[in-house]
Amino acid sequence: MSQRITIDPITRLEGHGKIEIFLDDQGEVANAYLQIPELRGFERFCIGRAAEEMPRITQRICGVCPSAHHMASARALDDLYHVDPPPAAHKLRELYYNLFMFEDHTLHFYFLGGPDFIVGPTAPAGARNIVGVIGKVGLEIGGQVIEARKLARGFMTEMAGKVIHPVFGLPGGVSKPLKADMVARLQATSQHLIDFAQFSLQAFHDIVLGNQAYVDTILADYYAHRTNYMGMVDADGKNTFYRGDLRVIDPAGKRLAQFPPRDYLKYIGEHVEPWSYIKFPFLKTPGWKGFVDGPESGLYRVAPLARLNVADGMATPLAQAHYEEFFKTLGGKPVHSTLATHWARLIEALQATEVIQSLANDPEILSPVVRKLPEAPPTEGIGIVEAPRGTLIHHYATDPNGILTMVNLIVATVHNSAPIQMSIEKAAKGVIHDGKVDDGLLNMVEMAFRAYDPCFGCATHTLPGEMPLRATIRDARGDVVQVVERKARLG
Amino acid sequence: MATTAFEPRIVAFFCNWCTYTASDLAGTARLAYEPNAPVIRVMCSGRVDPQFVLKALQEGADGVLIGGCHPGDCHYQEGNYKALRRFRLLKRVLKDFGVDDARVRLEWISASEGDRVQHVINEMTDQLRKLGPWQARS
Amino acid sequence: MADKPKVAFYWCASCGGCEEAVVDLEEQILKVVDAVDIVLWPVAMDFKRRDIEAMPDQSIAVAFINGGVRMSEQEEWVHMLRKKAQLVVAFGACAHLGGIPGLANLNDRRQVFETVYQDVPSQDNAAHTVPGELSQVNGHGLALPRFWDEVKALDQVIDVDYYLPGCAPPPKLIWGAIEAILTGTLPPKGAVLSPNLACCDDCPRKDSKPDKIELTEIKRPATHIADPELCFLAQGFVCMGPATRSGCGNPCIEGNMPCRGCMGPMDDVFDQGAKFLSAFASILAPKTEAEIDKLLDQIPDPVGTFYRFSLPTSLLRRKHTGATA
Numbered sequence: 015m016s017q018r019i020t021i022d023p024i025t026r027l028e029g030h031g032k033i034e035i036f037l038d039d040q041g042e043v044a045n046a047y048l049q050i051p052e053l054r055g056f057e058r059f060c061i062g063r064a065a066e067e068m069p070r071i072t073q074r075i076c077g078v079c080p081s082a083h084h085m086a087s088a089r090a091l092d093d094l095y096h097v098d099p100p101p102a103a104h105k106l107r108e109l110y111y112n113l114f115m116f117e118d119h120t121l122h123f124y125f126l127g128g129p130d131f132i133v134g135p136t137a138p139a140g141a142r143n144i145v146g147v148i149g150k151v152g153l154e155i156g157g158q159v160i161e162a163r164k165l166a167r168g169f170m171t172e173m174a175g176k177v178i179h180p181v182f183g184l185p186g187g188v189s190k191p192l193k194a195d196m197v198a199r200l201q202a203t204s205q206h207l208i209d210f211a212q213f214s215l216q217a218f219h220d221i222v223l224g225n226q227a228y229v230d231t232i233l234a235d236y237y238a239h240r241t242n243y244m245g246m247v248d249a250d251g252k253n254t255f256y257r258g259d260l261r262v263i264d265p266a267g268k269r270l271a272q273f274p275p276r277d278y279l280k281y282i283g284e285h286v287e288p289w290s291y292i293k294f295p296f297l298k299t300p301g302w303k304g305f306v307d308g309p310e311s312g313l314y315r316v317a318p319l320a321r322l323n324v325a326d327g328m329a330t331p332l333a334q335a336h337y338e339e340f341f342k343t344l345g346g347k348p349v350h351s352t353l354a355t356h357w358a359r360l361i362e363a364l365q366a367t368e369v370i371q372s373l374a375n376d377p378e379i380l381s382p383v384v385r386k387l388p389e390a391p392p393t394e395g396i397g398i399v400e401a402p403r404g405t406l407i408h409h410y411a412t413d414p415n416g417i418l419t420m421v422n423l424i425v426a427t428v429h430n431s432a433p434i435q436m437s438i439e440k441a442a443k444g445v446i447h448d449g450k451v452d453d454g455l456l457n458m459v460e461m462a463f464r465a466y467d468p469c470f471g472c473a474t475h476t477l478p479g480e481m482p483l484r485a486t487i488r489d490a491r492g493d494v495v496q497v498v499e500r501k502a503r504l505g
Numbered sequence: 506m507a508t509t510a511f512e513p514r515i516v517a518f519f520c521n522w523c524t525y526t527a528s529d530l531a532g533t534a535r536l537a538y539e540p541n542a543p544v545i546r547v548m549c550s551g552r553v554d555p556q557f558v559l560k561a562l563q564e565g566a567d568g569v570l571i572g573g574c575h576p577g578d579c580h581y582q583e584g585n586y587k588a589l590r591r592f593r594l595l596k597r598v599l600k601d602f603g604v605d606d607a608r609v610r611l612e613w614i615s616a617s618e619g620d621r622v623q624h625v626i627n628e629m630t631d632q633l634r635k636l637g638p639w640q641a642r643s
Numbered sequence: 644m645a646d647k648p649k650v651a652f653y654w655c656a657s658c659g660g661c662e663e664a665v666v667d668l669e670e671q672i673l674k675v676v677d678a679v680d681i682v683l684w685p686v687a688m689d690f691k692r693r694d695i696e697a698m699p700d701q702s703i704a705v706a707f708i709n710g711g712v713r714m715s716e717q718e719e720w721v722h723m724l725r726k727k728a729q730l731v732v733a734f735g736a737c738a739h740l741g742g743i744p745g746l747a748n749l750n751d752r753r754q755v756f757e758t759v760y761q762d763v764p765s766q767d768n769a770a771h772t773v774p775g776e777l778s779q780v781n782g783h784g785l786a787l788p789r790f791w792d793e794v795k796a797l798d799q800v801i802d803v804d805y806y807l808p809g810c811a812p813p814p815k816l817i818w819g820a821i822e823a824i825l826t827g828t829l830p831p832k833g834a835v836l837s838p839n840l841a842c843c844d845d846c847p848r849k850d851s852k853p854d855k856i857e858l859t860e861i862k863r864p865a866t867h868i869a870d871p872e873l874c875f876l877a878q879g880f881v882c883m884g885p886a887t888r889s890g891c892g893n894p895c896i897e898g899n900m901p902c903r904g905c906m907g908p909m910d911d912v913f914d915q916g917a918k919f920l921s922a923f924a925s926i927l928a929p930k931t932e933a934e935i936d937k938l939l940d941q942i943p944d945p946v947g948t949f950y951r952f953s954l955p956t957s958l959l960r961r962k963h964t965g966a967t968a
Contacts, residue, residue, distance in 0.1 A: 034785060054656055058758040078662075175896075416865055420762075
């Protein structure tokens with residue numbers, strides 16, 4: 015008799031979802047489906063809105079990565095109003111954006127996706143969280159991550175007004191220049207951010223790469239997909255987040271396309287299924303072939319692993335060294351092991367800190383000229399950035415008054431929605447046999463999802479369970495600011 | 506079985522010094538007009554908060570009529586200009602909410618224009634009878 | 644030892660920013676964790692629906708619910724949490740007022756689906772497939788919750804005890820609310836947990852506001868650069884400050900952008916958009932209908948600006964077309 019298993023809701027990531035697994039008469043997995051049960055309709059209700067409000071409206075798509083939407087929207091507005099921001103404005107935006115990439119990536123690794131990976135896939139549920147991670151890396155790290163996040167987000171707030179839902183993006187630049195005292199503080203702390211990013215990579219080496227069982231898990235076939243990949247590259251073909259062309263490669267690493275943001279419609283289409291509210295993007299060449307991978311597939315993946323796969327290298331030297339080691343360890347380009355995304359994420363975080371230091375010391379960052387006003391009426395504009403979770407596309411059309419008549423949004427995780435669906439099914443088929451199902455196995459199915467979309471940097475200080483904890487919070491100089499203790503509960 | 510024909514309910518906000526006095530005049534001059542618009546007296550059309558209009562519609566009114574002094578004649582100098590500006594902006598927002606243009610109306614009616622009160626209320630009532638109830642759409 | 648009070652966090656049609664806001668409590672969250680027992684937090688913890696269903700009624704001390712209600716599944720969850728919790732706090736602008744997803748109330752379900760699954764230029768849907776509540780795939784039946792015609796704020800669906808305003812609520816306000824709960828010093832039921840003052844009252848640009856403002860031109864952020872020190876309204880920008888509750892610290896003003904009203908209105912206001920409309924109209928200069936209309940043409944999208952966060956809880960709630968969806 016066939017059986018249905020439901021995981022509802024999926025947990026420890028952003029958004030809502032449920033997984034339905036169907037077993038056949040032999041107790042093997044016949045099919046599995048990841049259903050996204052929510053829809054808000056931004057592409058519709060933004061019609062009629064004023065274009066310049068879009069950075070502040072579309073960012074409410076996601077409160078974890080509002081900065082990504084804010085930035086993609088600002089880029090779309092530049093295009094819409096046919097205005098190129100002054101160089102200082104680009105630098106300011108790029109500085110802000112790299113602060114964001116650093117804090118978002120770091121948080122995910124330690125608190126959301128990381129725990130599954132660092133603690134172990136079938137560890138008891140109570141250990142699959144930050145407490146388990148701290149048990150591996152040491153108590154002080156908890157405090158250091160809080161501090162690093164606080165630093166980065168503090169600078170972001172000073173630059174953009176708010177950090178949850180920033181306000182400073184406008185067509186042609188940003189709303190205000192930087193203050194000299196903020197830049198001085200940033201210069202003084204940027205090395206600390208680099209050191210922290212390097213420390214995270216070291217922790218990854220020690221705990222994960224130093225453990226053969228974990229390496230085997232990374233390379234396990236049921237967590238791998240041979241897909242196409244898409245990511246943004248700069249003029250030198252290096253990994254970049256804010257401005258560049260999109261490059262697509264096939265599963266063998268051959269380049270399929272490279273195009274500027276304006277041409278995205280030539281390459282990307284979206285497919286609909288009746289059983290989920292999310293859409294499924296695909297490459298127009300070869301077209302929608304269903305939920306399959308391999309060289310004939312129309313599917314592609316985005317996000318850190320994809321970005322490292324498509325780029326010719328990282329844009330900064332320290333990150334570049336890790337990039338080389340990454341591919342050497344994992345057997346060459348491209349890497350198809352989904353769990354390797356955790357490593358790629360940390361390499362990107364390191365690059366972000368190097369870019370932050372470079373821009374903080376660039377004299378032009380203090381320029382008061384941070385905005386160029388439009389001179390022509392708005393028509394149509396496309397803005398693309400790389401969000402932490404992948405390529406983010408904003409496409410607007412307006413009437414001559416700048417009132418929106420069309421809005422198309424392809425949001426980072428959505429590019430991965432078909433690969434995620436495949437990964438869920440493949441993982442379920444890989445780990446569930448003979449009708450045997452338990453919490454650990456179901457978590458291994460959920461892990462396939464978590465590696466793609468750790469969209470939420472939340473679990474930080476929520477410490478489920480009753481373990482004792484002593485967190486030492488230090489400031490950037492290493493001086494103790496606060497010590498918080500919680501004793502173990504008895505009985 | 507007879508069905509009751511739809512009779513629109515209009516809420517009228519009349520300023521004390523002009524329009525309210527005019528409606529009194531219509532009364533004493535025996536100028537009969539439709540009974541569909543009970544009057545709420547305000548001291549000035551500038552007192553009419555846009556929330557009053559929206560609340561009236563939300564509570565079941567089919568239309569709202571605001572009556573004030575002609576521009577330049579406001580007892581408080583500027584109040585009716587404020588009313589005009591608010592009204593013009595409110596009309597734009599009402600359109601986006603799907604409220605038919607004929608349902609919310611601003612009229613300048615001076616103290617001596619009892620016949621104008623009669624005309625406006627008759628006309629508006631007739632228009633809304635044809636348009637139908639607001640609550641059917643909301 | 645007495646049990647710690649149980650606390651639940653849940654999200655409806657939400658962006659996750661309210662969860663981030665809790666995390667931004669930073670070190671203080673450790674004090675919270677020490678004092679309470681978190682029994683539900685889908686973003687961070689693995690408790691599932693059946694765990695909550697199994698709890699006795701009123702066994703949860705406080706349920707913080709963020710997000711607007713616009714899917715049938717969200718409605719089920721909030722009804723369930725209302726039963727299981729003693730106190731329900733509407734957390735953030737979406738639960739408080741409807742929020743930005745509430746702008747969808749200017750459209751209906753049919754229009755949303757048409758645009759999202761058909762009209763956008765990247766859509767490839769010749770078969771006109773539309774997600775539905777029940778579908779058959781490979782012989783399996785799959786269900787999705789219903790997408791309603793309308794977004795609702797939390798108190799339009801269940802009884803709400805308190806409101807924490809803001810998009811997202813600032814950490815200071817969140818901490819104040821948690822402290823009040825833990826020390827039993829909450830105000831009377833129904834209160835919005837932020838002072839009853841307008842943003843103008845503590846705006847950093849307050850002193851630059853002239854006694855009388857008479858605008859002959861309305862400026863847009865797209866086509867003008869704002870002076871970083873002058874009152875936005877005095878400069879001619881639409882700024883929702885007069886009709887918006889204070890307590891956020893005015894970060895948008897610090898960012899040199901005008902207020903858009905996310906904290907909602909003060910007490911005794913039924914309709915934030917109408918209140919702002921009234922205030923803004925009274926600072927315009929023209930006196931004739933023609934000149935007034937010409938000036939008003941310079942405001943792009945009044946309804947989407949004045950009602951940016953509060954459309955579902957406005958007096959008219961949504962666009963009315965008389966059509967059934």
